[in-house]
Amino acid sequence: MRTRATGTDRPWADALPAAASLALYALSFPGPIAPRGLGWLAPFALAPLFHSLERLKPSAAALLGALYGGAAYAYLTHWLASFHPAALALSVAIAAAWFAASCWAASVLSKRVPAAAVVGVALVWSAAEFGRSTGFFGFPYGTLPYALYRHGGALTVASVGGTALVGFLAAFAAALLGRALTVVRDRSGDAAPAGEAPGRDARGSGRLRALPWAAAGMACTAILLWPAVRPASSMAAVGDRDTADFRVALVQPAVGEQEDRADYRRTFDSLAALTDEALGASPDLVAWHETAVVPPIEWHLRHRPDRAVYELARDVRGYLDTLPVPVLVGNAWVDPDDAPRRVERNAAVLYERGEPTARYDKMVLVPFAESFPAGRHLPGVERWLVSRFGYFWTPGTARTMFTLDGARFSAPICFEDSFGPHLAAFDEPDFFVVLTDDAWSGSAYCQEQHLSMSAFRAAETATAVLRVANTGVTAAIGPDGRVADRLPVFEPGVLVVDVPTGDGRRTPYEAWGRYLGPALAIAGAVAALLAVLLSVGRRPDASAERHPH
Numbered sequence: 001m002r003t004r005a006t007g008t009d010r011p012w013a014d015a016l017p018a019a020a021s022l023a024l025y026a027l028s029f030p031g032p033i034a035p036r037g038l039g040w041l042a043p044f045a046l047a048p049l050f051h052s053l054e055r056l057k058p059s060a061a062a063l064l065g066a067l068y069g070g071a072a073y074a075y076l077t078h079w080l081a082s083f084h085p086a087a088l089a090l091s092v093a094i095a096a097a098w099f100a101a102s103c104w105a106a107s108v109l110s111k112r113v114p115a116a117a118v119v120g121v122a123l124v125w126s127a128a129e130f131g132r133s134t135g136f137f138g139f140p141y142g143t144l145p146y147a148l149y150r151h152g153g154a155l156t157v158a159s160v161g162g163t164a165l166v167g168f169l170a171a172f173a174a175a176l177l178g179r180a181l182t183v184v185r186d187r188s189g190d191a192a193p194a195g196e197a198p199g200r201d202a203r204g205s206g207r208l209r210a211l212p213w214a215a216a217g218m219a220c221t222a223i224l225l226w227p228a229v230r231p232a233s234s235m236a237a238v239g240d241r242d243t244a245d246f247r248v249a250l251v252q253p254a255v256g257e258q259e260d261r262a263d264y265r266r267t268f269d270s271l272a273a274l275t276d277e278a279l280g281a282s283p284d285l286v287a288w289h290e291t292a293v294v295p296p297i298e299w300h301l302r303h304r305p306d307r308a309v310y311e312l313a314r315d316v317r318g319y320l321d322t323l324p325v326p327v328l329v330g331n332a333w334v335d336p337d338d339a340p341r342r343v344e345r346n347a348a349v350l351y352e353r354g355e356p357t358a359r360y361d362k363m364v365l366v367p368f369a370e371s372f373p374a375g376r377h378l379p380g381v382e383r384w385l386v387s388r389f390g391y392f393w394t395p396g397t398a399r400t401m402f403t404l405d406g407a408r409f410s411a412p413i414c415f416e417d418s419f420g421p422h423l424a425a426f427d428e429p430d431f432f433v434v435l436t437d438d439a440w441s442g443s444a445y446c447q448e449q450h451l452s453m454s455a456f457r458a459a460e461t462a463t464a465v466l467r468v469a470n471t472g473v474t475a476a477i478g479p480d481g482r483v484a485d486r487l488p489v490f491e492p493g494v495l496v497v498d499v500p501t502g503d504g505r506r507t508p509y510e511a512w513g514r515y516l517g518p519a520l521a522i523a524g525a526v527a528a529l530l531a532v533l534l535s536v537g538r539r540p541d542a543s544a545e546r547h548p549h
Helices: 011-028 039-045 047-055 058-076 078-082 085-112 117-132 144-148 152-190 200-225 261-281 297-303 307-322 379-389 414-418 420-424 444-461 513-535 542-546
Strands: 246-252 285-287 327-333 345-352 355-361 402-404 407-410 431-436 464-469 475-477 483-486 493-499
Touching (some): 011 047, 011 058, 039 047, 039 152, 047 058, 047 085, 047 117, 047 152, 058 085, 085 513, 117 152, 144 444, 152 200, 152 444, 152 513, 297 307, 414 420, 420 444, 420 513, 444 475, 444 483, 475 493
Parallel strands (some): 246 285, 407 431
Antiparallel strands (some): 246 493, 345 355, 402 407, 475 483
């Protein structure tokens, strides 16, 4: 009998399971092959990869991880090329680096501390996902939890520990299943004499020893996929106007990107026509998408540097003044007293009878497109970014709570719903209205991936999330995270939703679960540090490992 070697002599053969893993990982998410994703594959997706890492040398594992991460993100975030090819290249490069580091650490841990490797690998993977989702480069797209947005068990777990706990359970399930694959393969191969095929007894022994690992992995998987864990949604269907709590009309104009004055006018005409249609449902609020009106309305009404833009701002204000219902407008906001336009914000502005009565300014900005903190040190890069993508926004400083007819709601903007702690920090609104505009991507898959983030924010906070988008996905998500209704993407329409008010509750995630992500990241960093220390320690003699006892 021989013990498992620290590295295989057939790295490419042992890397083959990783190819299957990559396919499972990609199919788990919304993409060209599976438009809404096959989320049930997510807990299994990493198992073949982790099995490969147990058999590969750390250097080969790092290379495999880089190729795996780069290929996965080239597929999952291909729509970034619509923004700029450099954005896709950056996404691929960052993913390749994170995956390479994670796979290297997992390979070391699986060889040097096999008794604790399953937990260590899951922690390292969770720490890497937290790192990819945090800070200036934070970009949660493609992290494993979001593939599970249509599964009640995962959404229920998120209400306790957020996507960090969901991601840890998915990685832990995969590590357990990967270990089961390794046990079966090692027992079957090692029990046979050299040059002979494994016998039935050897295969049976391997399967028997793998059973506890497989059973534990399937138990974790069942927690994430079990549909009965999810409670029924309290999102109401549109019904009798006299019994509805609060009715919101979400307007999706489906006009695409706005690049010039003609686009501004065309978008406003579409919004106005759809809003007139929505008034027939007697809503309490009408919501327009992020930067539905690009020019800052109030500033242009006062300063009038451009006649065509001034006339647009005048017509928008005139139209809002005629409406019997408040409108939440996505608008680029500049204080009218700020004549040189020193501070520009991406805002959600509540207009009542044509007057702006409350405003929320976007706090979490998109890196490179909306914000570049290193601009003072890299002015040339900043000038290029501004020339290519337009001016940067100034981030907001306060989480505004809108109050209207007894309803309390907040209006996070676009990228902000990618971050659970940010939405959890709002002061218990009755519902969220997320204003977004993913029209630039031209991709239904991008929009579906973004929708998955809103679903988890609803589950984490037990708060209904209403998404109003330019081209999609405009949707109503119940406080359990279930998508109750939605509009087809790239088609104009109005989604009318009745939202219960006054029955909010504080979830474990809001109370303490949002701190689980940093805790898992610290634990994963410790596991990775242990891998570094082990890798520089004494290496076992490979020839002794292959020598029969």
